Amino acid sequence: MAYAYTPFPYSPPPGLTAPEPRHPVVIVGAGPIGLSMAVDLALRGVRSVVLDDNNVVSLGSRAICWAKRTLEIFDRLGIGERILEKGVTWKVGRQFHGEQEVYNFDLLPEPGHKYPAFVNLQQYYVEEYLIARAQEFPDQIDLRFLNKVTDHKGHADHVELTIETPDGPYRLETDWYIACDGAGSATRKRMNLPFEGQTFDEHFLIADVEMETSPFGDHDTPERWFWFAPPFHNGQSALLHKQPDNIYRIDLQLGPETDPKAEATEEKVVPRLKQMLGDAPFRLDWMSVYKFRCARLERFVHDRVVFVGDSAHVVSPFGARGGNGGVQDVDNLGWKLAAVVQGDAPPSLIESYDFERGHGADENMRNSARATNFMTPKSPIETLFRNEVLTLAAKHPFARKLINSGRLSQPCTLAHSPLQTAGDAPLRPGSALIDAPLVGPAGDCWLLGAVQGQFALLAVGEITAPDLPGLARIGIDQSHDAYPCFQGKDDHAQRRYGSGFLYLLRPDGHVCAVFDQPDSAAIARAYDRAKGATA
Amino acid sequence: MILEDNLGAEGDSVYAALMAAHEGLSEAESHALNARLVLILANELGVPARLAALFKAARDLA
Numbered sequence: 001m002a003y004a005y006t007p008f009p010y011s012p013p014p015g016l017t018a019p020e021p022r023h024p025v026v027i028v029g030a031g032p033i034g035l036s037m038a039v040d041l042a043l044r045g046v047r048s049v050v051l052d053d054n055n056v057v058s059l060g061s062r063a064i065c066w067a068k069r070t071l072e073i074f075d076r077l078g079i080g081e082r083i084l085e086k087g088v089t090w091k092v093g094r095q096f097h098g099e100q101e102v103y104n105f106d107l108l109p110e111p112g113h114k115y116p117a118f119v120n121l122q123q124y125y126v127e128e129y130l131i132a133r134a135q136e137f138p139d140q141i142d143l144r145f146l147n148k149v150t151d152h153k154g155h156a157d158h159v160e161l162t163i164e165t166p167d168g169p170y171r172l173e174t175d176w177y178i179a180c181d182g183a184g185s186a187t188r189k190r191m192n193l194p195f196e197g198q199t200f201d202e203h204f205l206i207a208d209v210e211m212e213t214s215p216f217g218d219h220d221t222p223e224r225w226f227w228f229a230p231p232f233h234n235g236q237s238a239l240l241h242k243q244p245d246n247i248y249r250i251d252l253q254l255g256p257e258t259d260p261k262a263e264a265t266e267e268k269v270v271p272r273l274k275q276m277l278g279d280a281p282f283r284l285d286w287m288s289v290y291k292f293r294c295a296r297l298e299r300f301v302h303d304r305v306v307f308v309g310d311s312a313h314v315v316s317p318f319g320a321r322g323g324n325g326g327v328q329d330v331d332n333l334g335w336k337l338a339a340v341v342q343g344d345a346p347p348s349l350i351e352s353y354d355f356e357r358g359h360g361a362d363e364n365m366r367n368s369a370r371a372t373n374f375m376t377p378k379s380p381i382e383t384l385f386r387n388e389v390l391t392l393a394a395k396h397p398f399a400r401k402l403i404n405s406g407r408l409s410q411p412c413t414l415a416h417s418p419l420q421t422a423g424d425a426p427l428r429p430g431s432a433l434i435d436a437p438l439v440g441p442a443g444d445c446w447l448l449g450a451v452q453g454q455f456a457l458l459a460v461g462e463i464t465a466p467d468l469p470g471l472a473r474i475g476i477d478q479s480h481d482a483y484p485c486f487q488g489k490d491d492h493a494q495r496r497y498g499s500g501f502l503y504l505l506r507p508d509g510h511v512c513a514v515f516d517q518p519d520s521a522a523i524a525r526a527y528d529r530a531k532g533a534t535a
Numbered sequence: 536m537i538l539e540d541n542l543g544a545e546g547d548s549v550y551a552a553l554m555a556a557h558e559g560l561s562e563a564e565s566h567a568l569n570a571r572l573v574l575i576l577a578n579e580l581g582v583p584a585r586l587a588a589l590f591k592a593a594r595d596l597a
Contacts, residue, residue: 388570398578 034180197295318406349532461499
């Protein structure tokens with residue numbers, strides 16, 4: 001059944017009748033990124049106004065593949081379990097050349113994690129859950145639908161906005177303007193900021209179909225299937241994913257010489273899909289014809305305007321690095337912005353968001369551009385090598401790993417960030433935390449749930465976490481009265497974190513320093529550094 | 536990277552073996568064989584920095 005869109009209510013904002021006091025944070029755009037940003041800030045006690053020109057959730061499923069790290073962030077924001085329950089869990093990708101399977105990969109072969117490698121769930125559900133969650137913070141989050149930002153003007157310490165509503169225009173002032181207004185960001189255009197990178201010539205059809213019988217055939221285990229030269233689609237490529245509600249995502253490569261307007265019609269799309277789906281009845285739920293590009297802003301921070309998600313960087317979809325990259329932006333910026341707004345850190349800490357997530361955007365662009373290049377060779381010689389990789393792959397294992405239909409989203413390392421302190425331990429500084437099952441005083445729980453969201457010292461094995469101001473403490477495989485201690489289950493925590501180490505953790509769940517001695521002075525130095533103190 | 540002679544007395548026989556590998560193939564088939572061969576040799580060598588130097592040495596004569 002098609003998703004039932006319910007419009008969210010508009011109410012006239014106070015600024016229409018009298019000037020509003022300056023807000024600490026205004027978030028422009030109520031997509032998954034803007035809403036996640038608002039919830040993250042609310043959890044830290046920071047108020048925000050969220051402005052959106054629309055009043056319904058995402059039209060069409062759009063982003064559907066939510067990666068493990070994103071799910072762990074959503075867990076911290078309070079919607080992870082809902083997404084897991086509704087969504088389709090998968091971890092295996094299969095790649096075909098013609099009818100023959102040439103390679104498959106398992107993205108999470110070992111157990112001991114709360115969240116799977118991937119959950120597929122339509123963007124409209126994710127937005128619906130985020131809005132419901134945001135509404136649980138009525139004192140922190142002021143959601144304003146049908147509020148379209150038509151102009152903004154940046155100053156050294158604040159930004160002025162002009163906003164159009166059904167009742168006319170009004171103005172707002174904010175200390176921080178967070179632009180979550182997507183790939184076509186009006187904020188970016190008003191500021192005339194170059195958005196440069198690589199555009200791919202190929203057109204792709206993206207379609208969602210609802211059907212009772214599975215296009216995965218007898219093999220109806222949710223997986224990611226990708227075909228080079230599929231037998232049902234002349235000579236190009238195809239991708240198949242399962243979503244909840246019997247909806248399947250199909251991407252078909254259409255080639256460069258395509259009229260996107262003519263292709264995005266039922267008369268053209270239905271016959272194409274029938275070649276793939278056969279005679280089984282289906283309903284076309286949503287479709288779009290795209291060209292992809294990889295592009296980014298040179299800087300994500302412009303005084304008090306901060307770009308987050310697609311407004312800052314876009315990638316081609318192969319690898320699921322768009323929405324997932326944006327949620328990692330939120331995770332990185334949330335605690336920093338809260339610390340600055342609350343006076344716990346200098347405004348310069350926001351610069352580290354530019355450095356760290358700029359690095360992440362480069363990694364995501366590099367990976368998705370390589371995959372798109374492999375899929376859409378742009379010269380006869382690229383085609384030759386691509387085809388010979390596929391030929392070799394049928395026989396020789398080394399070539400299977402060269403097949404690139406998308407390297408799927410992984411958290412990127414922050415090891416080169418100035419906020420990190422170098423050190424050596426099983427999980428090194430800059431790494432995202434790896435989850436592990438624990439048993440604590442209140443029963444079974446997960447490592448990430450116990451530590452994420454705050455600066456914390458994690459002590460594993462025979463080492464004591466010293467008491468330092470501002471730092472939470474937890475212990476694993478040890479026993480102390482001063483802080484909560486847990487036992488690792490099935491050795492997962494011990495294998496992932498070793499024994500006899502102290503890990504200094506950032507609120508975004510990354511290791512920022514490691515110690516094999518409880519050296520309070522060294523820990524305090526690393527903590528100051530992680531909060532952006534300049535040496 | 537080795538650009539001095541590394542095949543010694545076997546140079547002629549290695550060259551002949553390479554020609555024999557192409558024997559009877561169409562030009563398109565030979566190009567495909569060469570592409571497979573480059574990929575196989577790259578994996579055999581397995582050292583990205585050395586490969587980059589080899590790619591450059593070949594490219595410099597283009």
